[in-house]
Amino acid sequence: MSLPEKAFPVSWDQFHRDARALAWRLADNGQDWRAMVCITRGGLVPAAIISRELNIRMIETVCIASYHDYDSQGQMKVLKGITAEIARDGGEGVLIVDDLTDTGKTAAEVRAMLPKAHFAAVYAKPKGRPLVDTFVTEVSQDTWIYFPWDMGFTYQEPIAKGTRG
Ligand SMILES: O=P(O)(O)OC[C@H]1O[C@H](OP(=O)(O)OP(=O)(O)O)[C@H](O)[C@@H]1O
Numbered sequence: 001m002s003l004p005e006k007a008f009p010v011s012w013d014q015f016h017r018d019a020r021a022l023a024w025r026l027a028d029n030g031q032d033w034r035a036m037v038c039i040t041r042g043g044l045v046p047a048a049i050i051s052r053e054l055n056i057r058m059i060e061t062v063c064i065a066s067y068h069d070y071d072s073q074g075q076m077k078v079l080k081g082i083t084a085e086i087a088r089d090g091g092e093g094v095l096i097v098d099d100l101t102d103t104g105k106t107a108a109e110v111r112a113m114l115p116k117a118h119f120a121a122v123y124a125k126p127k128g129r130p131l132v133d134t135f136v137t138e139v140s141q142d143t144w145i146y147f148p149w150d151m152g153f154t155y156q157e158p159i160a161k162g163t164r165g
């Protein structure tokens with residue numbers, strides 16, 4: 001897998017702050033959401049934070065598995081869809097939540113299921129941005145976002161190399 005040029009590492013603290021900032025933006029929207037649809041697995045984390053902030057108790061998942069390379073995305077498989085009750089009226093009054101939108105393919109797939117729902121993501125890259133109604137931070141397309149649940153503590157080379165020891 002080729003790696004993007006730039007790295008955007010996100011700590012738990014920062015993710016919590018950014019997800020809460022997304023909740024503030026959604027609250028300013030003034031809508032009373034009848035349900036949240038969380039795109040697994042990445043959307044589970046912001047969904048927990050946003051559902052708490054906005055007092056949304058009806059939470060549905062849409063389970064999608066896809067293979068990613070940095071600059072391409074392979075097959076996408078919907079492992080579990082949405083109930084008819086959540087999908088009624090084109091998803092009007094439903095809030096869709098994901099951690100980020102990159103190429104926008106995942107967002108397009110879920111939007112097709114719920115054309116009238118509101119799509120929120122914490123982070124957005126330029127290609128995916130047109131598919132998102134509300135987001136917090138945009139990063140460039142050649143940036144990889146490193147989420148805290150994918151990370152561990154490791155030694156970091158000094159910026160000026162060769163200075164160890
Ligand atoms: O805009 P796209 O190019 O479709 O990429 C965005 C999607 O990619 C990641 O999920 P991924 O498919 O890696 O699965 P995961 O959430 O289970 O980690 C991320 O959580 C988004 O759902």
Ligand SMILES: [Mg+2]
Nearest residue numbers: 040041042043
């Ligand atoms: Mg995902």
